[in-house]
Every structure is written in structure tokens, then in C-alpha cells.
Amino acid sequence: MRPCVWLLLAAVLAAGCAGTDGDTARSDGGSSANAVVPAASASTTAARPAASSAPQRTADRTTPRTTPRAEPRRACRSGPRRTADGTRRFWTKDRRCYTSRWYAGAHRRMIPFGCTRAPWYPPSSRCARGRGFHHGLDLAMRKGTKVYAGVRGRIVTRGLGSAYGSRAVIIRSRGRDVLLGHLRSRRVSHGDRVRRGDLVGRSGARGAPDGPHLHVEVRPARGSYLSAVSPRRVLRLRVAG
Numbered sequence: 001m002r003p004c005v006w007l008l009l010a011a012v013l014a015a016g017c018a019g020t021d022g023d024t025a026r027s028d029g030g031s032s033a034n035a036v037v038p039a040a041s042a043s044t045t046a047a048r049p050a051a052s053s054a055p056q057r058t059a060d061r062t063t064p065r066t067t068p069r070a071e072p073r074r075a076c077r078s079g080p081r082r083t084a085d086g087t088r089r090f091w092t093k094d095r096r097c098y099t100s101r102w103y104a105g106a107h108r109r110m111i112p113f114g115c116t117r118a119p120w121y122p123p124s125s126r127c128a129r130g131r132g133f134h135h136g137l138d139l140a141m142r143k144g145t146k147v148y149a150g151v152r153g154r155i156v157t158r159g160l161g162s163a164y165g166s167r168a169v170i171i172r173s174r175g176r177d178v179l180l181g182h183l184r185s186r187r188v189s190h191g192d193r194v195r196r197g198d199l200v201g202r203s204g205a206r207g208a209p210d211g212p213h214l215h216v217e218v219r220p221a222r223g224s225y226l227s228a229v230s231p232r233r234v235l236r237l238r239v240a241g
């Protein structure tokens, strides 16, 4: 036991000295007493960058290649550019792909909120040159893409009209309605309570003349489509990659 105690004591003393010398070595570093210390501190400083830079480099190398880029690119196949009769599907020049808490993967905007040249909407007094008004934001995505509740709230499925498809859903939350249109299937029922991240259904093309996409519309609670506001704040789109 005793030699062990001495060894331990010696080690503690040595460590204490090294610490003190290390500080003096930084200020004057030339005496024989400090001769060991600069070496120790040099090895420490030599080891530090190596230790700190090596994992960083690995993280930098791997992170962009695997996670954000490869995944969204795979998921960002937005389907055909035109409908069966040759009509354009995309009515924005924005070709970027966006992620959102409301759906899986990353997807292109197809028709933005507001006045549009897309032929699916009757001319609106709000728009110039006879353009129609799109009351939501469309994101092109393949049928079957998972659609989540981006906010917590209560599900409304009744009285939504046929334009959004027979499986459309509203999530009523904090005085506003978030409508998710053209779903192929839904996993929730009228009156259900959902939390953020819950699976609501899967995207589709029900009621959509221009192919599979998710229509997201935001209105004041119980308001009509005419009171819709831009859903961008609710969607929180983020450019993928």
C-alpha cells in the first residue's frame, strides 16, 4: 500500500509542478526547470489541433455528402412537368427543393400562393390581366409521401368541399385552420386531436387536375377559402441541401 501512496503523491506533485511550470514557460520558457514543460506543452499544443481538427474535418466531409444532399435529392423527384393533356404543372421559376415539418422529404413548389397564370382558377378581381387567385401553396410530391401535423390541433374533415379531394383534412389550431388538400389517404378522423409530428395521411392527387401534390391553405378558424392567407409562415419551408 505504502509504495502506491508514494507513487500517487509523486504523481500529484509532478502534475502540480507541470501546471505551474506550464504557466511560467508560456511567459519566459528558457530555464532548465522549464525545459520539460515546453516539450509537454508543445506536445499538448501539437496534439490539440490534431485532436480537434481531425473530427471536425470528418464531420465537414461527411455531413454535407450524406445527410442533407443525398436524401432530399432522392426525395425531390417532383413527378412529370406536364399533365396528360400537356398543361404545365409548375407555375414558378423556383426550382429549389424545400423541406418542412409538414411532410417527408424535400419538394418543389408547384403553384405559389396568390395570383397565378395557372389555368385552374377563375379570373380574380384581386389579380391583374385576368389571372386567377390560388388560395394555398402547392408542393409537388409523389403519391404516398407522408404528411404530418406541423402544429398541434383538432382534426376537421367535414364540409371541406370537393375541390380539395375526398380525403382533405383541416387542422384547427390557435384560431386558424390549416387545410391539407389532395391527400390519397388519411390516418385521422374528424374530431381527433393531433400533436406536432403525428402522421395525418399520405399525399395524392384526389381532386387535383394537375397531378400529385400537397395543397396547403391557411385560413382564420372556420373561415372560407376567400379569407386564406399565405401559408409560408406556417409551412416554414427550408431550402434543402
Ligand SMILES: [Zn+2]
Pocket: 111, 134, 136, 137, 138, 214, 215, 216
Ligand atoms: Zn393548390
